[in-house]
Amino acid sequence: MQKRSGTHAVVYYSRDGHTARLARQLADKLDAEIFEIETGRYRSKLLGYVRAGFDSLTGRLPKIMPIPNLKTYASVSLGAPVWTSYPATPMRSFLAQQPNLPPVVGMFATCGGHSPPDKVFSMARALFGQPFIATLCIPSFSDEKLTRVHIAAYCNAIATASGMLEAA
Secondary structure (H helix, E strand, O other), X not given: OEOOOOOEEEEEOOOOOHHHHHHHHHHHHHOOEEEEOOOOOOOOHHHHHHHHHHHHXXXXXXXOOOOOOOOOOOEEEXXXXXXXXXXXXXXXXXHHOOOOOOOEEEEEEEEOOOOOHHHHHHHHHHHHOOOOOOEEEEEOOOOHHHXXXXXXXXXXXXXXXXXXXXXX
């Protein structure tokens, strides 16, 4: 966990670091605290990759380390990589626990670019039980300037919804 202002929180899972980088960018823009979803199941480079794909396709959810109560934050942004067109299973485990979250929740994802993000957000929304205030999907080959524009729009939507307008 990285300590910041306490108004916003970013909760993410990242196996290879792509989602972690995006989580840090969002946390910087929102001045948010960061919480990483941790599991030992996918640590191994090759075996972890194979396990991740198998678990994603079969719906097997790994055990994850607990995340503190997030209800006191003005907003929470949830982030995960896309695995076989779905949110990574550690994020699905987190959502399946029905965490106590504030009304303003957004979702972001990173992907290789071959999976449409609609499925990711649809499954996450079904697990979460309500729509997300904002969504963001950044492909790994995304243009840096365009990525900054999308990040700014996402953060503005979250800040506006949580009653804290921030300049984009």
